[in-house]
Amino acid sequence: MRLDPQAQAIADQLAQSPRPDFSTLSVADYRAMIAAFPIAPAGDDGLESIDDDTLPGTAGPLPVRIFRPFGAGQLPLTVFFHGGGFVSCSIDTHANICSRLAALSGSIVVSVDYRLGPEHRFPAAVDDAIDAVRKLHARASALGADPTQIAVAGDSAGGTLATVVAHALRDGPIALRHQLLLYPVTDAACNSPSQLESADTPVLNRDMMLWFWRNYLPNEDAARDPRASPLLQTDLARLAPATVITAGADPLRDEGEAYAKALVDAGVCVTQQRWNGQFHGFASMLGTLDAATEALAFSALQLRHAFDN
Template identity: 50%
Template sequence: MPIDESLVPLLALINSPQVPKLGTGEPVQARANFRGLTVDLRDPSTLPAVAAVEDVTIDGPGSTPLPGRIYRPEAGGPVPTIVFFHGGGFVLGDVETHDDHGRWLCREVGAVVVSVGYRLAPESPFPGPVDDALVAVRWAAARISDLGGDPDRLAVAGDSAGGNLAAVVAQDCRDAGGPALAAQLLLYPATDFAGDYPSMAENADGYFLTESDMIWFTTHYVPSGADPGDPRLSPLRGRLEGLPPAVVATAGFDPLRDAGDAYASALGDAGVRTITHRFDGLIHGFFGLGPVSPASEEAVRTVCASLKQLLRPAGSADR
């Protein structure tokens, strides 16, 4: 399948000499560049409406304050709670760059969303973001009555690097005996730092996320001497039995496509209920591209509908 035609003008802009690549220069400048591609280009009128948005402080490891943002849906009564981790290669991004992601999940799933601003590499390399993600989920679980209100419908979600963190958190919560998770949403996740996959070469350049970006991100996130097969880095290398049901979404023109597909397949082989979506004509980051790509917006709605299905109240009928 060719790339979706609605993405061609965007890729022409991204690939132009005037636009800096994601993984170039110093992290501080790269973060500003990423903000320019997200927040600065965003039309506020395209943001999904939700009932309320509140900026909060999450108590991180050792009482380290972490920025968070809570999105509340129009629906009343107990609703699911989704703890969301943003993408950006563990080096870029924050709750503001992914404001649209939190809003889409909140509105389409009908859930309270807690977006977490975990600490970034290289200032906080692995396992710093993992530690932050774990503490943030426990923070949300302890406040579930003030958030969504349903302790049986707590989920984790993330895109790219955030998908990695969501997968790692799901494994840790199972091994630690809680908090119990009802579902996990992994959007084009980074699942394996130790493997070699054809899609990394096939989509090495020209489709937003590049192979060189991944090398730059890895250099900043993974300390020298760390084992790339550590399940907290590469959740594909971990034990997958007994994990919560999952939605895994990948894109055809994405260097991370094959690793994400491998994780979805491994989850199914381990007996985990897994809903898999491969959007062959789309690129990495499609969850934020709805305003310029109708196909991406349709993919967002499809993914959210699948997560909503997994988060139905116990005993409710399939619809």
């Protein structure tokens, strides 16, 4: 798929760097490569404060970052899970997305630094994500948040965690208002047309996704667990309404859109929007891609609508 001019310019820059060999690449070298990639500044326009804290997780303290917009009374709460293939990235790499979502949605956004593979393999990240939402629900009033107005959100691997949390909490005391899924990972099989055609897509391709899975899952059988591959979930009824954003030139495009369709077939209210001409992770590139600004404004509006209804 043809990229838009801004995305193509970034793709041309990336093409000048040597492509890693994912048959031999170490996780440490990949994380170093990610750390060297410039991150769009978070900014704090429209925010009252940005604070770091910890939650008492079942496996030890769970770091979080709290993005608080200006506003009186109890505000809605959005719990955000960052992407990074389950093995990389952090609350630092995704601060720009969280800051923008908080400012535009009027929601307190809490970004969760869940455990990563291969040091902590599946289902550690899932357990942390579920635990974080439960703990934040219990602390909502102390945070100045409304415990009846909670959404989950995430990009890529974080989108997987968000929707797995939505399923895990579906029939419990926490009634989620929305799930915001930015180009989510939903199928460890990696055999959709967009995966198989992704050898040359910028930022993410099928070889990289298979490498992520090898470093996240403890064994091949885990790939068939719906907590790893939400598209395999057989009961999606009664889940919180969802917004699913995909990118046209993304190996995850088809599985994200297939998951959106599965939610619709299960009777869930879904808004699905594809950004053609964009590659995976485009929403992180604020200040470089106009599409990033557009997608996050759209996402924030979806959150506002969810909290208003």
